[in-house]
Amino acid sequence: MPELPEVETTTKGLRVEVVGLKILDVWTDLKTKDKRKADTVANPRHFPLFKKEILNTKILQAERRAKNILLHLSNKKSILIHLKMTGHLLYGTYVFVPNENKWIPKSQNIKNINYEKEGALSDPFNRFVHVVFSLSNGKHLAFSDMRKFGKITLLETEKLYQSKHLKNLGPEPLEKSFISKTLKVCLSKRPTGKIKTVLMDQSVLVGVGNIYSDEILFHANIHPEKIVSKLSDTEIKNIHTWMQKILKKGIDFGGDSMSDYRNIYGLPGKFQMHHKAYRRTGQKCLLKNCSGIIHRKVINGRSAHFCNLHQK
């Protein structure tokens, strides 16, 4: 689900609702033995320390770096959250049900959104709440994650960017300094790779995943399997232009909910209504005057969707 526009939408919501609040409690039912998650809340031996460190701290700021969400706390530490495939951060009032050992959402109105009316309360993701932060205004920040790939960990704010989670990341494509030349330099790190795969490589540049890479290449008229070293300067310019346009459009529409992305109020984004390629297999190409058909092909383990005619 979450690529740059979705993570940005969630982070913006956190800035509005939880920055300035204190964390009064934290709960989880995650219990993994996966060594890769040794330093996360999912490790029962690590969780008590995590809890002790964050209790009674204030959330000072919310930041996005690549597809990570960073909550900077008043104790010089930061909570790093990665939503991976099915993670959601949901803000609202939750009630703990002891005999079921789970949290359920309570009917509520936030920002004039009636949760019950909008259907957000009955959305299936509420069945998968695995971490709950209790906040000083009586509300909660819930982490729902069906597939349990997500990651929540605590780091020293000062060492955040040197940590293994962030140190190998490429530049942010929506930064002012990310000009066409920047993209060219980034891409030159992987001259033999297929362009779709390279665009999704977070050590090359960040934030682009499977949906947005398909959409960017559709508009740039480039086949997803085109080898990076064979791209002309004009083609790289086109990719750069459309990357910024499409990612900004994704943010403007509140993210992409083709699958199950929800903002912090539990409501879907609208970018899925503007797909030209992603999951349009077999349908007519929507480019003006193009009579192509959208094809699907697995490229390096991911589904790529592209027009068989105008993407070369």
Add this chain to the structure above:
DNA sequence: TGCAGTGTTGCTTC
């Protein structure tokens, strides 16, 4: 019914 497919990424293997 069973199995392919799902937004991500990190480890292993070659």
Add this chain to the structure above:
DNA sequence: CGAAGCAACACTGC
């Protein structure tokens, strides 16, 4: 080093 395959997990849809 880089590329590729697969695993982590749980559910949906054909």
